[in-house]
Amino acid sequence: MNIQQIDKSKAAELSRLAKAIYVEHYLHLWYPGGAEWYMNEYAYPEAKLQAELADPNNLHYIVYDDKGLPEGYLKLKLRSECDACENKTGLEIERIYLHKDLTGKGIGRQLMELSEAVARQYDQHFLFLKAMDTSLEAIGFYQKMGYTECGRLVLPFENMKEPYRGMV
Numbered sequence: 001m002n003i004q005q006i007d008k009s010k011a012a013e014l015s016r017l018a019k020a021i022y023v024e025h026y027l028h029l030w031y032p033g034g035a036e037w038y039m040n041e042y043a044y045p046e047a048k049l050q051a052e053l054a055d056p057n058n059l060h061y062i063v064y065d066d067k068g069l070p071e072g073y074l075k076l077k078l079r080s081e082c083d084a085c086e087n088k089t090g091l092e093i094e095r096i097y098l099h100k101d102l103t104g105k106g107i108g109r110q111l112m113e114l115s116e117a118v119a120r121q122y123d124q125h126f127l128f129l130k131a132m133d134t135s136l137e138a139i140g141f142y143q144k145m146g147y148t149e150c151g152r153l154v155l156p157f158e159n160m161k162e163p164y165r166g167m168v
Contacts, residue, residue, distance in 0.1 A: 001071070001107055002064045003114060008053035011046050014060065017070045018044040021097040029132075034159030059118065063098065063107060072098035074111045076118055082128045084151030084167070090126025091119040112145050133166035 006014065019039045027035050052058050057079055063072035073095065080092035093115045098107055119127045128150065131138050155165040 001066070001110070003061050003074075003110065004064060006053065006060050006062050008050045010060075010062065011050040011053055013070060014049050014053070014062065014073060015044050015046045017062065017073055018049075018095075018097065021072065021099055024100045025097075029160050029164040031159050031161060034157070037159060038157070058094075061111070061114065063102075063111070071102055072096075072107060072111070074115065076115055078118075078122050078124070080128075082126070082150070084130070084153045085126075085128060086151070088126050088128075088150075090128055091115070091122065091124040093127070093129035096129070108141060109145070112142075130167045132164060133168050134164055139168065 022035070022039055022044070029035070030038065052075070053060055057077055059076040059078065061074040061076075062070050063074075065071050074093070074097075075095040077092040077094050079089060080094070082088050082090065082092070093112070096108065096111050096115075098111075116127060119125075129142070129147070130153070131142060133139075133152070149168045151168070153167045155167060157165065
């Protein structure tokens with residue numbers, strides 16, 4: 001595996017990758033049409049990703065396999081406010097996505113360790129991420145990495161099924 005920081009020239013590739021991974025993991029969260037809206041209009045349209053990639057507060061990385069195929073990605077916000085954690089400001093791991101077949105192979109750990117190294121590089125002493133409260137496997141992984149719950153919030157998406165809106 002090769003983890004590369006990317007710029008806005010990779011927006012189309014990132015858009016395709018994000019949508020492909022999202023389909024593998026998250027379609028069950030939405031009422032009909034909701035996932036399509038989220039992927040194509042809200043989170044992963046190429047133009048939005050270009051803007052995010054151009055913003056110096058965001059860092060994006062793609063995980064490539066040995067053949068150069070994209071297999072996952074990481075998005076970090078260097079300075080972000082954690083609403084659920086008494087409005088502390090720190091480095092946010094906004095997205096850490098891997099294709100399902102890569103789960104359990106140590107790549108998530110590598111991405112978390114990279115995130116921690118970036119936090120140190122930018123002198124951020126508070127590092128946080130948000131996980132769905134129903135994602136017990138992911139929460140267990142983050143706990144093994146030393147993370148603790150600091151608060152809860154509810155996602156505002158009306159097209160998302162209510163049982164899946166809770167975040168820790």
